Amino acid sequence: MTERVSLSHGSGGRQSQQIVAELLAPFTRRGIGPELEDAALLPGGYAMTVDGFTVSPRTFPGGDIGHLCVCGCVNDLAARGASPDFLGLGLVIEEGFSAEELRTYMESAARTCADLGTVLAAGDTKVVPVGGVDGVLITGCAFGRVQTPHPLSLGNLRPGDHIVVSTSIGRHGATIAASRFNLDVVGLESDCAPLWPAVRPLLALDGLRCMRDCTRGGLGTVLCEWAEGSGVHVALDEESIPLSPQVRSLCDVLGFDPLYMACEGCMAVAVDASQTDRLLALLRASPLCGEAAVIGQVTGGEPKGMVSMRTLIGGERLVDMPTGELLPRIC
Amino acid sequence: MPGDLRAAVEALRRLAEESATAVTVMEVCGTHTVSAFRSGLRSVLPKSMRLISGPGCPVCVTDQGEIEAALSLLRRGVVVVAYGDMFKVPSASGSLASMRGEGHDVRTATSAMDALRVAEENPGREVVFLGVGFETTAPATATLVREARRKGIANLSVLSFHKRTPPAVEALAGAADVQISAFLLPGHVSVITGHEPFRFLADRFGLPAVIAGFDPEQILLAMVEIARQIRAGAPELRSVYGTAVRPEGNRKALGLLDEVFSVRDARWRGIGLIPDSGYGLRGDYGDFDAERRFSLVIVPGTPPAGCRCGDVLTGRITPPQCPLFRTACTPLSPVGPCMVSSEGTCGAYFRFHREERT
Numbered sequence: 001m002t003e004r005v006s007l008s009h010g011s012g013g014r015q016s017q018q019i020v021a022e023l024l025a026p027f028t029r030r031g032i033g034p035e036l037e038d039a040a041l042l043p044g045g046y047a048m049t050v051d052g053f054t055v056s057p058r059t060f061p062g063g064d065i066g067h068l069c070v071c072g073c074v075n076d077l078a079a080r081g082a083s084p085d086f087l088g089l090g091l092v093i094e095e096g097f098s099a100e101e102l103r104t105y106m107e108s109a110a111r112t113c114a115d116l117g118t119v120l121a122a123g124d125t126k127v128v129p130v131g132g133v134d135g136v137l138i139t140g141c142a143f144g145r146v147q148t149p150h151p152l153s154l155g156n157l158r159p160g161d162h163i164v165v166s167t168s169i170g171r172h173g174a175t176i177a178a179s180r181f182n183l184d185v186v187g188l189e190s191d192c193a194p195l196w197p198a199v200r201p202l203l204a205l206d207g208l209r210c211m212r213d214c215t216r217g218g219l220g221t222v223l224c225e226w227a228e229g230s231g232v233h234v235a236l237d238e239e240s241i242p243l244s245p246q247v248r249s250l251c252d253v254l255g256f257d258p259l260y261m262a263c264e265g266c267m268a269v270a271v272d273a274s275q276t277d278r279l280l281a282l283l284r285a286s287p288l289c290g291e292a293a294v295i296g297q298v299t300g301g302e303p304k305g306m307v308s309m310r311t312l313i314g315g316e317r318l319v320d321m322p323t324g325e326l327l328p329r330i331c
Numbered sequence: 332m333p334g335d336l337r338a339a340v341e342a343l344r345r346l347a348e349e350s351a352t353a354v355t356v357m358e359v360c361g362t363h364t365v366s367a368f369r370s371g372l373r374s375v376l377p378k379s380m381r382l383i384s385g386p387g388c389p390v391c392v393t394d395q396g397e398i399e400a401a402l403s404l405l406r407r408g409v410v411v412v413a414y415g416d417m418f419k420v421p422s423a424s425g426s427l428a429s430m431r432g433e434g435h436d437v438r439t440a441t442s443a444m445d446a447l448r449v450a451e452e453n454p455g456r457e458v459v460f461l462g463v464g465f466e467t468t469a470p471a472t473a474t475l476v477r478e479a480r481r482k483g484i485a486n487l488s489v490l491s492f493h494k495r496t497p498p499a500v501e502a503l504a505g506a507a508d509v510q511i512s513a514f515l516l517p518g519h520v521s522v523i524t525g526h527e528p529f530r531f532l533a534d535r536f537g538l539p540a541v542i543a544g545f546d547p548e549q550i551l552l553a554m555v556e557i558a559r560q561i562r563a564g565a566p567e568l569r570s571v572y573g574t575a576v577r578p579e580g581n582r583k584a585l586g587l588l589d590e591v592f593s594v595r596d597a598r599w600r601g602i603g604l605i606p607d608s609g610y611g612l613r614g615d616y617g618d619f620d621a622e623r624r625f626s627l628v629i630v631p632g633t634p635p636a637g638c639r640c641g642d643v644l645t646g647r648i649t650p651p652q653c654p655l656f657r658t659a660c661t662p663l664s665p666v667g668p669c670m671v672s673s674e675g676t677c678g679a680y681f682r683f684h685r686e687e688r689t
Contacts, residue, residue: 003432004432006428006432014662014663018663180441181441252545252546255365255673255674303685306685309371310371311369311370311372312336312370312547313336313340313370313371313372313375313547313548313551314336314337314340314371315371315372315373315374315375316371316374317368317369317370317371317374317683317684318682318684318685320681320682320683323662323663
């Protein structure tokens, strides 16, 4: 049992899994717990998700916390094949926070919703004394209609399936890291974007197994969860994983692995290999997904439940679920 | 695979076949360790070539007693500022992370200068920066101390556990029970120190020593150079790092180190006391020396029962040979620092490598 919550419990890797399981235990014990997917599929063909946002800095190249919150919520729905119909927003605001700044975030959240046809259906504001929260904390709840004939799930992967990513990885995490470490990387911008328009055409494909937006913990964590969830081995090919030179150089400088850098506009997709070409053509029709690529395959081999990668220099390595916070190297 | 890499792998294979002797190369730096694993480089090496990790992870070589000293400061109400990688290193009475959980004031730094800000923001409290790392991070600590003096900040001091790479490399090159055929040396340390401090490896020990950057291409080139020297029977110090390393080093950084620090003996986890292998604050900067300000007595630590980090750090064993590896010691509940640190050898084995099932 965890004694105290640490930052690593929030980093999306193994410790996050652990604390979530502990917190859900009272529900799962009573048979009323959720499934551990991006969004929940509800009776009647609905889907629902909740996601909280706190980011430093709140405005970053490529977006701000308002836009980020909407994207994060609707992308969770999109990953399960559901349209972003309704949104609820809960704001916890620190006393003294600039109202002008808040209005800016609401403006960008509203713009993103309007583009998607998403309606703000409910909301709540709370103000807490100085120190009660760091500036503002925004929690979103998104609700929509499932548009796939079969549930997409991380338990669906079968040997032979292809793994596809919709765009180059790690841009959001790298952008935030660059701001935090005062590194000026020319041309580096968060990928923060709503993915529903890009993935909607995929839903008609036979053999679409699973989708996940690669947020906290990045692509590497998502694929580890898939390999575990389906009990299969996933083999990646490093050379085919789209990676911008900016993300690559930032990761080099700080000693980060781009596989674990957060994305906010990148979908990982598992699909029956016979449908891969159609899927890629559909994805690439979206301006957000021009770099969509097949990056690996599900195999019937060993080690089951794990991810391995053929590296750029032709070697092999494991891709393990991360533990702890991402830390810059100090030597 | 890009053509030049394929050519390097091929060249290495040919050289290994021709010389037909087993070659053990120690990579001194933790970043080399991680890069070699992450890039899959270890799996493309010829069977006769082996990479073992050395004492180049700054967190891992910090002695148990040094961590205890930092924890004792926390118990006295001092604010301790440290690099994030230090936080979870366990010692007998806890870790910086567990102390923070209990309400002590530990702050994460991404650069030494963060400590200056903390000290300025908390004028009524004593603030101590935990200086760990090698020649690459020590200049940042030196800058911190100089700035603190210039600004007249009286509530900041430094606990300097900074270490010098060449004496540790020398200790290992001369160790009777570790068979090392060659050294892979870190380019970024050499940018500061220059070539000279490592020349003894070839001159006195007859060992090839190659300075390289961190990307897998550089490491491969260095391995080719090492294999070539071994086949030719002509060990020497070479750099494949290109123009970034000037033979004389970085004069400005060296000057800064010399101004603020004096060389002293230091205790390395797993190796013990190595003469002249540490940086302590010079007498002129004694006011900023936390050991002096708080009259700290640093007692050499004993490692946790069963932990063989010391043997891992000196290349005596590989992590899977430690009985605790992957059983009692995992990244989630680490016993020793080599499993905790992002640059630690045990952590790298855990994350990137699966032992053959027997």
